[in-house]
Amino acid sequence: MSKEKEYASLTARQVADLLTQPKNTVILLHTRPDGDAVGSAVALRLLLEALGSRAVCVCANDIPRREAFLLDGVQSSLLETAIPTDFCVERVVAVDTASPAQMGALADAWLDRVDVMIDHHGTGTPYADGWIEPTASATGEMIFMLSRLWLADGALKAIPPHADAAMFTAIASDTGGFRYSNVTPTTHLCAAELIRAGVDTATINHRLFECKPYELMRAEQVGFGAMRRYFDGRMTVVPMTNAMKTEHGLSDGVMDTLVDVARMVEGTELAVSIRQQADGTSFRVSTRSNGAFSAATLCAAFGGGGHDKAAGCTVEAASLDAVIEKLLAVVEQMGI
Ligand SMILES: [Mn+2]
Incomplete structure (x- = not known):
């Protein structure tokens, strides 16, 4: 008989401390990725790099056209082939992925290797220790919180501008441009801080909501x-x-x-x-x-x-x- 594993419920502070240690990190995101998944993963990759880690984002499907700008200058693809051949994986973080099934074809090889999950879905099946925050409008809002913890405690001197843009994209995506019922005062405070940091929100909103192929x-x-x-x-x-x-x-x-x-x-x-x-x-x-x-x-x-x-x-x-x-x-x- 298999026994259900118990996973630890982590706080933002604990995850922030855990991820401060430089390690080669694979960031997994769910199949058929949306703006929140890609934006959160890309932002986390850039933040971990700023903290001294190497990191790469991996998904069962490659990036949708609408979100392709997020990978510009970061990595060429989300597929497993994006992992450099000399990359020895030391840590695996899953973002925006509530259940093993959402990992798609990646589950077989990666599910048991996940060290930390960061997610805002309250209804999933946990598969690792994690920080799960159902009140967050988007996983991007959680990555934002981590980024500002690192800024406040001095682990980071500055946030990479593209990371801020990716977080905004993540939050705007999952809130339908700040229109859905998942939007809270905190969501707007995050957005306010990202605008203050210089994110070009008009261009991102146009790409996400006002332009179609x-x-x-x-x-x-x-x-x-x-x-x-x-x-x-x-x-x-x-x-x-x-x-x-x-x-x-x-x-x-x-x-x-x-x-x-x-x-x-x-x-x-x-x-x-x-x-x-x-x-x-x-x-x-x-x-x-x-x-x-x-x-x-x-x-x-x-x-x-x-x-x-x-x-x-x-x-x-x-x-x-x-x-x-x-x-x-x-x-x-x-x-x-
Ligand atoms: Mn999401």
């Missing part, structure tokens, strides 16, 4: 054109079939925001995007709830999962209409 906007346009509404507009569906992709020359890499298009329509309680997969008979369904409707319960009916506000599943069906029919039956049963 042309092809992605084309995909949104095509999806918007095929939008369907049900239950007096309380459910909004944006479909993307293989025929639509072919006709408009769209690749699968630009489909992630379709559900956000559906979500923006006034009166929408449940937003759904349905993307036909290459095999033709499986459809990837992403759902978002704007209100009390549970996206997780809907997707669980099809073997998927997620949170009440955001969930996903894959539905097998002969056509788009058949998928919608299946979804409508469950939504009607749940009540919307």
